Every structure is written in structure tokens, then in C-alpha cells.
Amino acid sequence: MTEPLVILSGVVKRFGDFTAVHHLDLEITAGEFVAIMGPSGCGKTTTLRMIAGLEVPTEGEARISGRLMNAVPVHERDTPMVWQSLALFPFLNARENVEFGLRMRGIGAAERRRRAVQWLERLEIGEFAERNVETLSGGQRQRVALARALVTEPPILLLDEPLSALDAHLIIRMQGVLTRLQRELGITFVYVTHSQSEAFALADRVVIMSRGRIVQVGQPREIYRAPANRFVAEFVGRNNILSGISRGDVIETALGIFPAAGLPAADKPATLVVAADLVRIDRTPTEGAIPCTLISEEFVGATVTLFLEAADGTDLKVQLPERALGDLNLHAGGRFHLSWPADAGHVLAEG
Amino acid sequence: MSARIATALLLGWLLLVFIFIFAPILASVVFSFNSDRFPTIPLGSFTTRWYDTIFADPEIGEAARASIVVSLSTSVIATTLGFATAYTDYRYNFRFKGPYLALILLPPTIPLIIMALAMLAWLSWIGASGQLWSIVIAHSVLTAPFAMAIIRLRLNQIDPNLEAAAWNLGSSEWKALRSVILPFCRPAIISAACLTAAVSFDEFVVAWFVSGLNKTVPVIILEIVQGNIDPQVNAIGSLVFLTSITLVVLAQVFFISRISRT
């Protein structure tokens, strides 16, 4: 087992009275694609900037390849970053932008040029090498920024919401580019985003942060199916979250009693999480189903999310393919019955 | 109907104001080519006599050289100081930043005649008056705020991550300044250099007080007009206008147009 490439241990970052990151521990293995995800202000960008050396930890240690980095200035690190704003140099053309890092390392003009052009071609924008970066399209600029960061062949690439300015179809294409690059280069990518679809599509491992703390680390599927706590259950995916009390092998909630696995000891508070895509919806009552009124519906492509309300006012969601709507005869105010298989529920040991 | 009359009156008034502002400049240029000793209408014949006289006058030649040296030196010092302050204001927050900025921005709010007396007294007291560089010192204090303001406006437009991106790619702070901040600010720096040179080239109150025996062009003009009406003034004035307007237009071409477009 080799030592992890990046180790953050007990890292705290304060700005005046505000604590952006609380006592954070994180290890990132060489060659891993890690996404750090969370709502704005959760400390994800601050964490990334500490790895780059743009922020110095107030407490704790940051190590890269075993070396203590706290006092190493930004420009002496090899941790290039792709910025949310891209931060391309407007007074340089595409090739000169890519050459920048090589120039700062004192590499000769001919060699610089060769390597820059090679990278631009690898990212399929060789023909735009001499173009002013301000005249390039969003996707092309994105590729220039990637080439600029990768041209020095670093062991790690940091990406700060790099796709947030792109159109939906370009995002998908750039995700493909990133995945391919990471696999080919075999280096570590640390990717900060607030977008679940980007994080889950790209990363081997997802780190979820909230209010300056890590709340869950795991593979995308693991996080999706087994959120560690209420925050993750609300933030990731579309979940129905029911508070209740454990009765041993069933949980008692305001909407009824449901069987579930992994419950805490009897009479302890517990929460039942049921993913919206595992909920079954019927026109007619079935055994143990919850009667609900349809409030509204949302179409995203071929997937439909239905928002319903139970008799006591609890909000419930159902997600299903559009073609499965069939004979449900949807209309606001319509009465439906919701149920789920016993193994669909995921239990959190908290109220 | 009355609204259209009101608009016509307003535009007419605007035109009058512009005529009032530019009439003296035009009159000066026209009379500089007029043969009559006393400038009036109807105009005499066309002549370049007044230009010939001033070009032949060694005192005016000396003053022109002095003016060029003073305005160029002022422009370099004021632009450097203005850049340093604009960059500090852009990049750093610190205690006493208010007084710090006031220090550079206040001089233009103090009447020139007061600055002139204060500079004269202080520079003589420390033994630095009566030299060409006494004017340079004084003019740098007076014009640095203009340079600061122009360069600061340019820095407002920079992507705040640009400098950090340079560090991230291996530039030290000094290298990033040279390879990112300076190229980004270059139009503003050229513009600031032109404008500070133009202000210095025209300034006569402080120059008159602190220059001692070294006279700049505006000080010569001041001395000539104190005597009597001399058409040479129109010729010198026209050349001074030409110089200043060129500098201002250059400044505009390089920068002011870019600010107003974004």
C-alpha cells in the first residue's frame, strides 16, 4: 500500500471570525478521481485552495507526496488548477496561455512551443493555437484551460467548478474529455462541484461537505443508495425522508408502520429514507399503501417526478419513467396510493 | 409641440456652451496665423511670422526643453506611484487604508495657489527649490492621483483569479506582476503616462513658484501676458494645445474608450 498523494489532517481554516473549514481529515490516493461536492459556502473551494496553497491552513497539516506543504508558497507547488472563470490570460493567445507554466519554469522557447502545440492538438484545438482566447467559444476556452494546467505534466490536477459556465450538451462532452484524460494520464483529479450529476458521473469517490465539514465519503452508488445522514439524504438524489421511532424490526412514523432493516434498538429515534424511484404509485388502494393527493409534476427528459401530499401534510415524491405514466390519469388533486418494497427503505439512526 | 420647442432650446443652449468652451481655443489658433499685431477682425493676411519668432527665440527653446524634461519625468514618477498605489488598493486590505488612499487622492482638492506657496516654502527650507526637478517633485504629487485613478479603473476589470492563476502555474509574486498585471494594465499605464504628462505640461502656478530661474513654457506665457498683448502667445498657445490634445487623444485611444465600452 503506497502512501496517499494528498493528506489533509486536522485542517482548519478561519477567515476572521468565520470558520470555513472545521477540522477536516481527507486522504487522496494517487491516480484517483475525487469529487468534492456540497452546497455553496460548504468549504469545498476553500479545501481545494488549501491543496493549491492559495490558502494557508489556520490549523492542521497539508501534505503532498509526504511533504509538509503548509509553508510552501503557491508557485513552488506543482498543483495546477482549472478555474471556474477559467482565468485565461486575455493578452495572450491560446498557445501562449498554454506555454505560461513552462515559461515560468524557464523552459526554452522552442521546447515550450512544441509541448504547447502538442497539448492543444491532444485536446483537438490545435487549429486555434494562434487565436486570441477571447474569440474562442466556451468549450474551446475550456480546453485551453485544461491544456494550460496539464502541460507541465503534474501529478495532480485541481478543478474548481470548471464546467459551470457551459451549456448542458457541452457539459456532457467535456465530462467525456475529462474522464478520458484522467484515465490516459493516470494522475489524480480533485474536482469541486455543486452538481450531483457531474460528481457522480466523473468521480471514483465523492466527498460530501456541509458547513465546513465532511459529512460522507464514498463511491457514488454507495452515497446514492445509502446516505449517511439526513443532510446527504436531502442533498443527494430525490428521497422521501420519514422521521419515526424504532420498534425493533419495524419503524413507526406519522404515516404508518413500515418494516426496515438495520434499525437501532427499540424506542430509539430513527429516520426512514426511501428513494423516489423505488416508490410505487397506484390508482387503487393496496395493503399498507399511503393515500395521497397529487400536488404537481416535473418532467426532465423521460423521467417524471410527482409531488404528493399525505393526509397529515407530509410531502412525498415519486420518480418514474414517462412511459410508465400510462393509465395513471394524472391531474392535480387526484387521489393516489404510495407503497414500497420492504427492502427499499434505508435507515438512519437519528431523529 | 411645446416639448419639441423645449428640446430645441435645450440643444441650442448646449451648442452655445460648447461654442463658449471652444471659442478661445479656436480663436487662439486662428490669430496665431494672422499678420496683424493686434488680433481682431477683419483678419489680416496669413503669416507664419509668429511661429518663426518663437522658433528663433532661444529663451522659448530653452523653456520648451525644460517643459519636455519636466513633463516626461513627472509622467514616469507619477505613473509609477499611481500604479503602486492602485495595485495596493486592488490587492490588499489593511488598517488605515482610508488615510492611505486619502494621502494620494487629496492633492487635487487643494487650490494650486496654496500648494504652490507650501511647496515653495518647504522645498526652499530643505534646500530643494529653484531647480527643474523641484517642479518634477511638485508635479508628481499633483498628478499621481490621476494616474492612480486610471490604473485602478483598469484593475476593476481584471478577473480576480488571473494573478492567482499565474502563481498557480509557477510564477512568484514579482513574476506574476510582470507577466500578468503589467500586461493587463498596459493600456491604462500608457494612458496615465499621457495624461500626467499633459497636466504637467500645462501647469503654471506651482511651476512659476518653485522653478526659480528655470522657466517652463506655461511660465513664459504667464510672463508674456503679464506684459502686453503679444501674438506670439497665440503661436505658443497653439503649439501647447496641439501637444496636450495629442496626449489626451492618445490617452483616449489607449484607454478611455476601452473603459467606456465595457
Place this chain on the structure above:
Amino acid sequence: MNRFALAFRLPIIVWQGLFFLGPLFFMIAMSFFLVKNYRMEEAFELKNWARMLTRGYVWDSYWYTLGLAASVTVVATLVAFPAAFALAFRVSEATRRWAIFLLIIPFFTSYLVRTFSWYVILAESGVINVGLGTVGLGPYTLLNTPVGTIVGYLTLLLPLVVILQTIALANIDRNLVQAARNLGYPPGRTLFAVIVPLAKTGLIIAALFCFILSFGDFVAPYYLGGSKPPTLPILIIDTTKSGQQWPRAAVVAVMMMLTLFAIAATAIWLAYRKRSAA
């Protein structure tokens, strides 16, 4: 703080400390110095102050300069306003930008030469009187009269005031003006009930600049106004240049500074005062 940050912060502190604050504080100190045998001596005496403040001609100059600066501020504000209004509301954005560029030019061109030009235009045998003469009028004395004085000050002030007023007016939210018209306000009432109050801060700041510039100018009153009594700046020049009485000139300069501080403070208070909730 590292060396880099210091390298950018320190120069201006040293330079302006030495050559801006230094002169100003020295001038204040100098107003207490004595002059003996045409040489200035360090001292702390109130003699200069006592002498200047008890001389009638100093006070005549003071009130004359104050009144003159106040009057030309009012005149320049009123003359500039319709022009600024036209630029802000009656021309296209592009025209306005061009007009402002043109107005910047005089700011950087010799005020002295422009004044001299007016001197020639206004003289007894100048362009205006010759022109009027051809239709059987005049000649009128224009130099060394209030007309000449005002023309001189307006030469100095108009470009700047028009620019500042135009910016103040152009920044008003057009919807509020439309709303007032929509509510049935006639144009005149819209002007005084909506436009002027909204542009108040900018208009007052423009007037303050007028006052500061005209209070400290000696060219207009000297060359075109035939200043009698002399204005304070002319008094400073005379006292410094011919009398070698720098400390007395410093007294006048300090009086001017104090006056300007008081006026600037009042103007800024007026400009930024919130309307009371009446």
C-alpha cells in the same frame, strides 16, 4: 507583511509624506515664523496672524473672494444645468460619450492661453466690439468688469461642471422620471420634484468643485476682472513674490484652507444627507 507588499505600499507614503503633507504642515508652521532683514526665522509668534487679521484690506479681500466664488458657483451651475440636462436626456448615448470626451480636452489644455484668448476677444478693439461696431453699437468696456470676470471663471469651470452634472443626471433611474410623468406631473414639476432631488448629490459635488476652483484661481480675476480689491490668491502672490513676506502669505493660505474645509464639509453633509421622514 512581506517585502513585495511593502514595495508597493511604502513609496507613496514616503513621497506624499515628504512632498504633500510636509509642505502643508510646514506652511502652517511658517505662518508663525518671523521675517527679519528679509530672512525667515523659525519662531512661534502670533505677529503675522495679528497683523493680517487686523488689516481691513485683508478682510475686504476675504469677503470679496468668498462672494465672488459663491456667485460664480451659482452662475456656472445655472449655465451648465440646461446643457447637462440636454446631454443627459436629449441626445443619444454615443453623442453623450463624444461630448464628454470633447469636454475633457479643455481640462488638459492651457487655461492661461484660453484666458489670454478671451482677453483679445473682449478687448476694446477686440472681435466682439468690432463686430458690434459694424452694426453701430458699442464699443463696450468688457475687460475689468463683472462680465469679464464671469467669462474668465466660466472658462475654467464650465467643462468640469457640465461633465459632473451630466454624469449625475444620466445616472438617474429613468423609470422614476417616467413614473412621475405617468402620474400626471407636468415637466416643470417633474424637474424640481423628481430629477433635481435624485441628482442632488452629484449636483452639489459639481458645485463644490466650482467653488474650490474659483476660490483658488487668480488668472480670471487678474487678467479679465482687473481685480479690485485683489482676491486672496492674488494677495498670496503679491505678498510672496514682491514682499518676500512668506509667513504672511501663509496666514492667508491657512485662512483659505480653513474656509474650504468648512465649505466642503457643509457641502458633503448636504450632498449625502438623507431626507428626514417628514
